[in-house]
Amino acid sequence: MGRSDQSSFAAQVVIDLGFDDMMTDKVRTNTVGITVLARAYLQEVTSLTSQLAYTYSANRRSSTPFTSLLFTSLNGRTKARLDAINDAGYKRWANTKWWEEGYDRIWTSKSDSCDGDEGFGTHRASVVYLTADSEEELMELKEGEIYVIGGICDHNRYKVCTSYPVRY
Numbered sequence: 001m002g003r004s005d006q007s008s009f010a011a012q013v014v015i016d017l018g019f020d021d022m023m024t025d026k027v028r029t030n031t032v033g034i035t036v037l038a039r040a041y042l043q044e045v046t047s048l049t050s051q052l053a054y055t056y057s058a059n060r061r062s063s064t065p066f067t068s069l070l071f072t073s074l075n076g077r078t079k080a081r082l083d084a085i086n087d088a089g090y091k092r093w094a095n096t097k098w099w100e101e102g103y104d105r106i107w108t109s110k111s112d113s114c115d116g117d118e119g120f121g122t123h124r125a126s127v128v129y130l131t132a133d134s135e136e137e138l139m140e141l142k143e144g145e146i147y148v149i150g151g152i153c154d155h156n157r158y159k160v161c162t163s164y165p166v167r168y
Contacts, residue, residue, distance in 0.1 A: 009064045010143035015052065016103050016129075016150050018073035023048065045077045049085065056093050069096045072103040103148055 023044035052071065059065045074082070079100075082090045090098070099105060106127065129148045130138065141147070 007064055008067050009141070010067055011141055012068050012070065012146045013055075013059070013066045014070045014072055014103050014106070014146060014148040015055065016072055016148055017048075017075075017078050018102055019150060020045070020073070020076035020078045023077070045081050048078060049081045052082070052090070056090075056096065060094070065095075067095070069093075070099065070103075071096065072099045072101065072105070074098050074100055106146065 056069060059069060082088065090096075126144060127146045127148060128138070129150075131150055
């Protein structure tokens with residue numbers, strides 16, 4: 001389905017990639033009792049970059065895609081991995097922005113969307129940080145909101161690390 005066939009959902013998604021230093025880039029193995037399980041986890045950074053591509057693809061193919069995807073705190077091993085894949089193909093993804101700065105930049109500018117490189121300039125009340133660690137359940141998405149998702153692949157090593165993501 002092409003972009004012209006789609007009706008955008010007027011909300012924005014921000015993927016907070018500020019957890020690069022918390023992910024492994026080595027293969028791990030686990031042992032359970034006498035039995036040795038060779039559970040080789042994919043490198044977490046590699047897994048994260050695959051999930052970013054899946055997120056982009058799912059949004060692009062959606063009948064009601066989000067207005068835009070913004071990826072923040074792009075640096076370290078995550079950036080190096082993305083740069084190494086398909087000649088930095090992520091830079092050619094339509095309707096995306098990539099910031100080296102953190103997502104808190106959305107409050108520092110006068111622009112009202114992530115379409116410009118200058119930021120969002122939005123009110124904190126319209127920003128929802130989504131986390132699996134929250135005790136509140138989000139029942140519906142609302143147009144005009146900005147939804148921030150913590151970009152971390154940690155195989156549950158860090159419980160509640162995205163519960164208090166505020167860094168402003």
